[in-house]
Amino acid sequence: MRVEYINPFVEAAFNVLKEVLTSDVKRGELYLKSTTQPVMGVAALVGLAGNVEGRVLFDMSIETALAIASDMNGEKLEQMDDLAKATITELANMITAQAVTKLHELGFTFDLTPPAIFTGENMEVTDSEVEALIVPMELSYGKVEINVAVRERV
Amino acid sequence: MSSVNEVINTTEKEVKDTVDFKMVTFSLAGKDYSIDIMKVKEISNANRFTFVPNSLPFVKGVYNLRGDIISIIDLRIMFNLPVAEVTDKSLENLIILRLDDYQLGILVDSIDKVVGINSASIQPPHPIFGDINIKFIQGVVEHDERLYVILDVEKIFGQDEEFEMITPPQESYSASGADSPFGRTVKTAGDSGNLDYSFIIENLKTFKKFTVSGINKEWFDRRFAEWIKLKGSNTEELQLKSESDADLFLSGFFSIATGRFWDDTLLSAFEKILPDFRKNTVSVWNPGCGNGYETYSAAAVLFKKYAGASIKIWASDNDLLSISNAPNLVFKRESLPEILEEYTTESTTGLQFNQVLKDVILFEYHNAMHPNPFMEVDIIIARDLLSFMNTNDQAHLVKEFEDKLRPGGLLVIGNNERINSTRFKYIGNSHITGYIHE
Incomplete structure (x- = not known):
């Protein structure tokens, strides 16, 4: 993974989570993985x-x-219904978009696909x-892992 | 509140009281040790073992246990502890172990008793343990105000593949023996030389992840002999007790200009061994590039040698901190070799490399053991990388180098590293170790 890509993703994730949630946000130690996870x-x-080419995956329990989703909506959600899913999708979109904007400023141009x-x-x-x-x-609600797998076009 | 405390106390007591681990305790040089009782077949007293010629120093010989022939190992010699004088008639204390596929007898000073404990109370060993290598210790446990070190017999006697590797070569054995001026003790000095050799190998791995293998054996043997000269043949002094000892031992290992720009001799040595490629693109892989000093230095030489060709360098490291600084490396003009001067530019943070040089290098946060996207490269620069991997990873990476390097391509490894492969032909000199892929 190109060094220049790392920081935008880390910063965007931290900033967005901090902004939209009332919870404390702490960044863990970054690492690399290549096996099935x-x-x-x-x-x-x-x-x-x-x-x-690549993808960003936001993974949580x-x-x-x-x-x-409850925190972002300001109401208690009991199950993974459409509203909860739409909220998580939106969060993924916000973080990735902010990272891509930062990368654009550095001269790297990416396009995003709609989140799934x-x-x-x-x-x-x-x-x-x-x-x-x-x-x-x-x-404070648990752990969110942002899993970024991108590579240069060869 | 008090009732809660009571509950906690009773639970703690219960945990302490349940015995789920029994161990046989014994002493070596006045200290208490123990072995999991499930590994112990029986306890016995014996002497006059049948000597086996040409065996390792800690092998006392073989013993006939009711028809089964088992080997006898003196644990005190194995762990470099003093051995009490034995008269011909006195019996020695013997613990017979039942390991996965064979039986084995070990000699100890005295056998104490069987102690039952709860396995939750076993604590992990501390990294700075004196006489016995930490890898061989399962844990430490307190019982009746005595501390018992639990030995992991499977690890000590298990048939580990690496055992073959840590068996020292004959030269260093006799070299350390010859250093001793005392006639009778020559053999003993040689014996401990054996063990010091393998303990240092173990400790380098523990402290610095440095693996002694065919890649760096030549250097290690030389350094081991030097180390004995420096520290004397006293085992206590020879051992690497801390990370700084290990650093000191490895101090001469690193290649010329590690962590800084290459000097003129190295630059010209590199240029000399570069093959003539008759093509328009030259691709380079530089795993373990660290801060990027060697990548930039090599890039300048490549620009000079392959003027007009399009150069692409793929540099990577799995240390996030070092590699993060590499793309925007800031440096002082004094430390810069002449050849790199034309590629610099002043920036707000200080002197940096200009876009011409930066554009050919792609720095990636990458683990060399993970798959990589490119098909074939012309040059691989991987100085002092293999030595810091375990033997399996070393073999994997050398194979990867064979697969990814084009025939006729150049592989550069550390000054004190060597590859033994019929597919690589050595073309280095004292400044650089290079191989041409055949």
């Missing part, structure tokens, strides 16, 4: 295209997703031939 329960996925959301148990994600950068964010 388990997904916690709710995964929002945004594709990237342009100078690069259902409980964390519900707490975040996956929910379920025992899910896994595998990227072929791309290693993923994991940006863990600790909230």
Whole structure:
């Protein structure tokens, strides 16, 4: 993963989460992964295209997703209904868009695909031939992992 | 509140009282040790073991245990502890172990008793443990105001692949023995030389992730001999007790100009071994580039050598802090070699490289063990990278180099590293280690 891409994603995730949530936000230690990884329960996925190819995955447990959606909506949501899903989708969109804007200022042009959301148990994600950068964010509702796998077009 | 405390107290007491781990305790050089009872077959007294010629120093010989022939190992010699004089008649204390696929007898000073504890009370060993290598310790436990070190016998005697590797070569064995001026103790000095050798290998791995293997064995043997000269053959002094000891041991290992710009001798040595490629593009892979000093230095030489060709350097490191600084490296003019001067520009933060140079280098946060996107490269620069991986990863990466480097391409590794492969032909000199892929 190109060094210049790392910071925009970390900063955007931190800023957006801090802004939209009442919870404390703490950044965890970044690391790289290349094997199949388990997904916690709710995964929002945004594709990237342009100078690069890849995707950003926002991964959290259902409980964390519900707490975040409740916080953002200002009302208690009990289950992963359309409103909760739409809220998580929007959060993924906001973070990715802000990161891409920052990257655009640095001279890298990407396009985004509309976010897709996956929910379920025992899910896994595998990227072929791309290693993923994991940006863990600790909230008081639980952990959100931002999993960025992009590579240069060759 | 008090009732809550009471509950907690009773639960704690219960945890302490449940015995789910029994161990046989014994002493070595006055200290208490123990072994999981499930590994112990029986306890016995014996002497006069049948000597086996040409065996390792800590192997006392073999013993006939009711028809089964088992090897006897003296744990005190193995761990460099003093051995009490034995008269011919006295019996020695023997613990017979039942390991996965064979039996083994170990000699200890005295056998104490069987102690039952709760496995939750076992604490992990502290990294700075004196006599016995930390890898061999399962944990430490307190019982009756005595501290017992639980030895992990599977790790000590298990048939580890690496065992082969840590068996020292004959030269260093005799070299350390010859240093000793005392006739009778020559053998003992040689014995401890054996163990010091493998302990240093273990400690380098623990403290610095430095793996001694065929890649750097030549250097390690040389350095080990130097180290004995420097520290004397006393085991206590020879051991690497901390990270700074390990740093000192490794101080001569790193290649010329690690963590700074290449000097003129290295730059010209590099230029000399560069092959002539008759093509318009030259692609380079530089895993483990750190702060990027070597990447920029090499790039300038490539510009000079392959003028007109399009150069692409793919530099990566898995240390986030170092690699983050690489793309916008700021430096002082004094530290810069002449060849790089034309590629600099003043910025608000200080002197930096200009876009011409930056455009050919792509710095990535990447783990060299993970898959990479490119098909084939012309040059690989990976100085002092292999030595800091375990043997499996080393083998994997050397294979990766063979796959990814074009025939006729150049591989550069650390000054004190060597690759033994029929597919790589050595063309280096004292400043640089290079191989041409055949």
